[in-house]
Every structure is written in C-alpha cells, then in structure tokens.
Amino acid sequence: MSNTKVLPLLEPAAGEAAPCCPPLTERPFTADEAETAARMFKALGDPVRLRLFSAVASHEGGEACVCDISDVGVSQPTVSHHLKKLKDAGLLSSERRGTWVYYRVEPSVLATMGRLLAIPSSAA
C-alpha cells in the first residue's frame, strides 16, 4: 500500500500547483520532464485502462470501486489490476472502506495533463 511509486507531480508543496511540466509547445522538454510526463500518458495509453479511468472519473461522487464497474468487458481481477496500475502511475488515489477499495481521480492530474496540452494563444 505504501510501496507504490508516486509521481513527483503528485507531491506539490502544500496548496501549490503541481510542478511538472510546462506546455509541450513552450520549449523542448528536458529528459526528466519527459520521464515524468510520459509516465502519465503511458498509463492512459491502454484502452481498458482509459475506460476504467473514465468510469472512475465520471462516477457519481467522483469515486468508484471495482463493485461499481462491470461493463468494460474484462474480469474483475483484470479491472483491479488496471486500477492498481493507474494508482501506481499517480493518476488515481485509493481508500479501503469495508470490503472495497474506492478509487478517485486526482484533480491535480487532470490539471497537470491539461496544462501540458495547452495551445499557445497565438494559435488559438
């Protein structure tokens, strides 16, 4: 539980915006920035994981457990496996309550990834 790799971007100083990274259009990324950001993109680069992420992100209350997710066409152990991968990549947080682990999207992740893809105002 405490042994998962958490992205640096999920550990911002209290109340501050996540530090990684500038918009992709701003300047060439450094190797470190690319490592951090690529991990997020890679986690969403699988159709099943993306469906699960979307299922959690759009679920009532902004959180969901395996028990809420049944229609992505894979077994429950596979769902659990992918949810754990999304958590390990820092995209979801989780909390055990009774029988189930509930997953929640980190709003800071959406903000960080959205910032990466920001379009320069000159091109808007």
Added chain:
Amino acid sequence: MSNTKVLPLLEPAAGEAAPCCPPLTERPFTADEAETAARMFKALGDPVRLRLFSAVASHEGGEACVCDISDVGVSQPTVSHHLKKLKDAGLLSSERRGTWVYYRVEPSVLATMGRLLAIPSSAA
C-alpha cells in the same frame, strides 16, 4: 507516405472540430472512444517521443525536421523512427521539402487531447 494509419479524429468534416471524444470525466468511454483516445496517449507515453513532440511543437514556426533536432540523446535514425511513429498515430503531419521531411503538430490534436482532460466546472 499514403500508407500510414490516420486516426479518425484527424478526419473531421470540413472545418468542424474533431469528433473524438468527450471529456474523460463526463461519462464512461465506449470501447471505440477508448481505442481512439488511447492511441494518442500511448504515442506520447514514451520519454523520447515526448521530447521529440515537444521539440517540434515548440520549434520556431511550429515545425521542425530531423536536422533541427540534435539534443535528445538518440541517433538521427532513432529520431526519424519516433517522428514517424508520432505521425502514424496522427499527432504530427509531415511534408518533404528538398532533402528534409518537416514535421508539424496538428493543433486539432492538442485541442482534442486537452478536451479529454477538461475538468468539470463543479471541480474547478
């Protein structure tokens, strides 16, 4: 040249916004939506490709050729290979001019991916 796979999202009706996909937080993605969107995320899920994408996206004039990119720590053939992968995934377009192929980021791609990551106004 004409044999590359182009994502459906890069073929919107004339002048219209790309059709794929709603924000990830809006509702669970369908299998088709997840396939399309995961392909984009996966293409950016590699640190070298992400650095190259950033190098092209931030280059003067919004385009770059292999001759402009020299500092990502991989050989020129590897650079060419990854640029082609980004093109095959629909994230870059290319045009041969003389000796070099010039790559350009499709602004519609940034807009589409940014929309995927839009944060619901209730959470903003």
